[in-house]
Amino acid sequence: MPEEEWERFLRESVTGAAGAPVEPSARAREVERRLRERSGQPEGWRTYSPARPRPRTGWYVTGLVAVVALLVVALFPQQVVGWFGDNDGGQDGAPLAAESESPREAPGAEQDLPPTLAEPFRGSPAAHWADGAAGIAVPPAKATGWMDTAQVERALRQSRDFLVAAGLNSRVLQGARPTKAIALLNPHQKDIQEYLRTALSSTTTTDKTDPLLLFSRFRPEQSRLVGDVIKTRGRLTYREGKQGAVEVTADVTFVYPVTSAVDSGRNAEVVRTIVRRQVVMSWDDPAKVITEPGTMSLVSYALDMTNGGCSAPTGYFVPPFGTADNQPADEAHQVDPYDRSKPIGTSDGTTATGDNCATATRS
Helix, strand or coil, rough: CCCHHHHHHHHHHCCCCCCCCCCCCCHHHHHHHHHCCCCCCCCCCCHHHHHHHCCCCCHHHHHHEEEEEEEEHHHHHHHHHHHHHHCCCCCCCCCCCCCCCCCCCCCCCCCCCCCCCCCCCCCCCCHCEEHHHHHEEECCCCEEEHHHEEHHHHHHHHHHHHHHHHCCCCCHHCCCCHHHCCCECCCCHHHHHHHHHHHEEEEEEEECCCHCCCCEEEEEEEECCCCCEEEEECCCCCCCCCCCCCCCEEEEEEEEEEEEEECCCCCCEEEEEEEEEEEEEEECCCCCCCCCCCCCEEEEHHHHEECCCCCCCCCCCCCCCCCCCCCEEEEEEECCCCCCCCCCCCCCCCCCHEEEEEEEECC
């Protein structure tokens, strides 16, 4: 082979001959295959195609259901608790929302189960009530009468303090003198001071001098409380009263689970004494009424009670352990002690002697 041909052969072996077919690489073959399989315009590797929006009808329906559920809870809290609360009426049920207005009807029926030492509120609407002072709702304060907003707020707080000292204090419940409650009463209100002297010192108690009208008391040798919890439900309201005073009205129901002081057995009987009080308190303008700072005058007070005694007043609650109370109850006069929709004084009558004692439909 001539030398020139040999050199040309070696050069073409390295660079390739012009027009010679080129074998495509593996990557090129893969790209070509994908393009053949796809229809339409090929998509660039940096391009973005947004996802097709989905219909939102489901979210709208869910939102509507949630709104309806909230309205039902707000308008009918007691019924909702009845639907989803504890089936056995136990103490573990979620408490009701605070009472913000007068209820329109009595609480729904609970499963008929008797109270026990372990569950003293079982089978009772009180199982869903708040404990102690937490069950007494206090409204927002605003300037009223002679008081500015801060003064009204203080008057509301002290009004609730009076109810706590009179109806929840452990020493008072055992018969001690209600010193803290008395300290909040105007010492210059002569009729109330006379009532206190007679009610708390006299051995003879009448309907008008019964200390139970304002203070909850049990004889320690007769009854003892079961546990440390007293269930309450009620609220305070206020308005401008006479001579620019701030008049606060309290309407509260207290539920006291008690057992006999002489029966300490594991299966001791538990009785619930249910007390509803309405107290109207006047926080007077010191420029117009003789009073002392931090004290109020009593305008009125009333009491309804169940399982507290149907005999002549003794100054103490007398739960009917074992048998019915000494005075026979009026079977024709039945009341629901948990019904807070009725005005106080029309649902019972037990502030008077046993002649007016009603029969409770539940306790």
